[in-house]
Every structure is written in C-alpha cells, then in structure tokens.
Amino acid sequence: MFDDFSINESLSGIGNKLAEWLDTLIVNLPNFILAVLVFSFFILAAKYIGRLMNNILRRKVSQDSIRQITVKVLKTVIILLGFFIALGLLNLDKVLTSVLAGAGVVGLAIGLALQGTLNNTFSGVILSFLPEIQIGDWVETNGFAGEVVEINLRNIVIKETDNNYVVIPNSKIIEEPFKNFSRTPRSRVSLDCGVAYSSNLETVQNLTLETIEELFPQRGNEEVEFMYKEFGDSSINFMVRFWTDVSRNRDILIARNKAIMAVKKAFDNNGITIPFPIRTIDFSNNLSLNKGKEDTES
Template sequence: MQLQLEAPAETITSKLEAWWGLFIENIPNLAIALTVLISAFLLSKLVYNITLKLTYKRIKQTSVTKLIARAASVIVVLAGLFLALGALNLGKTLTGLLTGAGISGLVIGLALQGTLSNTISGIVLSFRKNIQLGNWIETNGFAGEVTDINLNYFVLKEADNNVVVIPNKTILENPFKNYSLTTQMRVVIECGVGYDSDLDNVQELTTKTIAENFDQEKIGKEIDFFYTEFGDSSINFITRFWIEGQSGLDRIKAKSKAIVEIKKAFDKADINIPFPIRTLQFETPLAMMKANKEELVYN
C-alpha cells in the first residue's frame, strides 16, 4: 500500500519540480511580457487622450470622438498583448486568439449588422464637410436644423420645433439638400392676372415691388419674370428673386412677404388676380324651360 502511494507522490513532485524549473527559466520572458503589458496599458491612455483632442478639433460629436479614441487605445492594448504572448513563446495561443477573434467578429457582425451599419454611417457623417451641426438640411421628407449626429441616429429640429430622429444609414444612402452651404437662396413666386390686364404693367410692377423689398443689387443677382401659360381664367407668370438666408424658414418668410407686397401693389393698381371661373353655355334650351314655356302658352 505504501508503494502505491509513493508512486503518485513522486509523479506529482517531479511535475512540480519541472514546472518550477520552467518558471525559473522563463522569468526573463515573464518580466519582458509584464513590462510590455504595463507599457501598452500606459501608452493606451496616452493615445486615448491625444486621439480625443485631435479628433474633437474635426468632429464636435462627443460620442463619436470617444468611440474613435477608445478604438485607438484598444488597438494599442491588443498589440501589447500579442507582443507579450510572443515573448512567452506562446505562438500557438496567439494563433488561437487570432482565429477566435476572427470567428467572434464574424458572428457579432452578422448579429448586429443593422447597428454596426448605423454606427459606421455615423462616423462617416461626422467626417463629411458638407453636413455639420447647425446646418439646415432637407432629407427623407423632413427639413430642419441638424442638432446631433450620434453613433446610431441623426437628429433634426424642424421649424415647428418637432424633433425628427433618423437612422444614420438612411441619411448616408439617400440624397439630402443642405441650405447652409451657401448664404443665398432663390425664392419662386407663381401667380396669375386677368386677361384684361396690361401685361407690361404687370411685369414692371411686380419686379419693382420685389426690388423695393429685397435688395438684389447687394446680393448681385437679377429678378427673373416670365409669363408661363394662358390659364383657364388667368394669364399665369413666374417670378424669381434671391435672398440672403441659410434655412428653409428664411425662404418661407421671404415668400410670404413677397406675396403680401405683390397683392398690395396689384390692388393699388387695380390689377385683378382672378379665381377659377367656369361658364356653361347651352346650344338648346333646357327641357324644363321648354316645358314651362309651353305651359304658359297653353294657359
């Protein structure tokens, strides 16, 4: 019985002695690996702070700048981990980690395809110069001021103070109109006057009214005026002029003011803006009228 117990004890002792010897032999490698890990950890903090400051100069979205800074710091830590494993001669472990990371990344990417797509789109939007916070844009049937470009969604504040939240992917995949890229906007007014109006006088009065209320010389643009068609009850025209503005609200205000002033000028000059009128003409008397006439003759 004693011999049976001594054999396993000797085996365990020999294993421990071998492990201890291996540990002693690899103390320099362990020291190097530990030094690399600590250095990578400290360096990652430095990279995080530097990346955060540099990115914030270009991107004003805090969430996006922190994401980029964290990604940079994680890359530094992973690089330190791989170097440490290499110093310990754990090449197979390193290969296994890389393989596992690839498979895990594929599985996570498939599971979070929509979320990752919005996140990547948010980062791309943050770097685009033609769309910034404070811009007035129109996209996907909505128009408003850009108040936030987050990692997953895009926030618009409309003129009526409603907040619209749109996925970043939708913004990136669809066209948008940015009114803030230029300081000038063109306003279009469509109207019609009666057939008995003096068309030359209408054109002169319209352009004069717009010029008095909107300084076109300062902008360096001219007023356009064109008659477009003979309508059912009016001769229709279109006039176009320019204003200084960067939002759709500026355009609406200018258009409203122009309509009011043109209407006042037309009323003062006795120029009619007709509403649709339909005249019915009958070639023969109606049956009822004919019957009434025969009844009167009979009586």
C-alpha cells in the same frame, strides 16, 4: 499495499508537475512582470494619446463624430499593439497565432449576425467624414426635415421644427438622397401668383420686378426672373424667382412671406387685381319649361 503505492506514485507525480510549473514560473517571472508592465504602459499611453489627439482635433475639426471615431480607433490600435508585444515577451507565439485565428472566426460570426448594425456603423464612419452633411446643418431626408444635432456610429439625430427629435439609422442616410440647405449661403425662391385678365401684363411684370428687386437685392450674376405661365380659369398666372440668404427651410418661408406681402401691397396701390376663382351661371338658354307646357296644351 498496492493501492498505497499507486497513491504515493500519483502524489509524487503531481508534486513533480507542480514543481516544474513553479520552476517555469520563477524562470519566466521577469518576462511575465515585464509583459504586464508593457501592456499597462500601452493602456495608459492609449488613454493620454487619445486625449491629446482629441484636443488637437478639437481645434482642427468642428465635427464631434470625426473626433470620436478617430480617437476610438487610435486607442484600439495602441492597446492591441501592446497586447501583441506582451504575448511576444512571454514567448506565446502559438497563442498569438491561435488568438488571431480565433478572432477571425469570431469576427466572421459576429459580422454575419450583426449585418444591419455593422452596416450602420460603417455608414456612420462615412457620414462622419462626409463634408456634405455636418452637425448644425439643416437637412431634408427620409421624409423628415430639421437640424442635425448628432452623428454617431449608429444613427443620425435630427431636431425638427416642432422641437422633436428624429433618430434615423445611418444606412438610411447613405442609401437615400438628402437635401442640405446649409451647404450653400444663398438659394433661389419661387413665388406663384395670378392677375385678372383685364390687367396690363407689362405693368404687372415691371411692378413685380421692381418690388422684388427692392426687397431682395441681388448679387453678382443673380437676377429676378419673371415669367407668365398660363391662362388660368380666372387669372393669368405667373412665376417670379429671386435669390436670397437661405440656411434652412424656415428662411425660404420667411422670404416668400415678405414677397407675398410686398407684391400684394404694390398691386393694391396700382389697382391690379389678384382674382379668386369665379363661377358664372349663364341664363341665356332659350328653352323654357313654360314653352313646353304651352305646346302640350295646344
């Protein structure tokens, strides 16, 4: 009899609790529906506002990584704002506080576990807004050289001259120096050469300057520079420097190739020799093996 009474009392308590929950749900149902509608509205707003911002940035910003990062951050902020407003409509202020506290703890744990990944992510944000390196630039960094084809939140992708792609973590680009050929329209190219000791040095200098200036017209304050450097083993060596259009390393190689052919042709036409290393054997030593043998016999 006692057991039946306990069971009935328990069932009655459960029924009362369910009834209270149902009453609470009915009372708060308008707020719940409103919260769902508000949160859904913010999700849709984030989608369309992100699309609108992407179109605007596409006309204003040429770098894809900047557009991607800006749109993602904007959409995330809008969705989080809608989430917090929805919690406020449900009178879940304590839940909101707990969510923020839990997010801080989880964020700290994730930050400690993913230090390298987060370092690359923040480096990617910096690279995206860094004007010194952009998509399409020709750079040399970390022992690699090529065209920048992608900058994302994890790495930078470079296409080398052999048509292979190199993926470099963003943190490596930030921490290591890099050389960007595309940031300046013109660069100075150096060419080393040598002439025979019998050459007229003034003639060599004038002829070289005329040849390079004709092949590579200088602009503004630019000029072709010629300087003898040293007395080499078989030649007097000099260096000539000139300015030309350069946007990648290949342009330097092409300019140097043209300069070598033009200077060689000019030297050949004027009887100027570019010597190659020569080794001379001197037989003027008076010592003789026969002389030593004669001394022994006497």
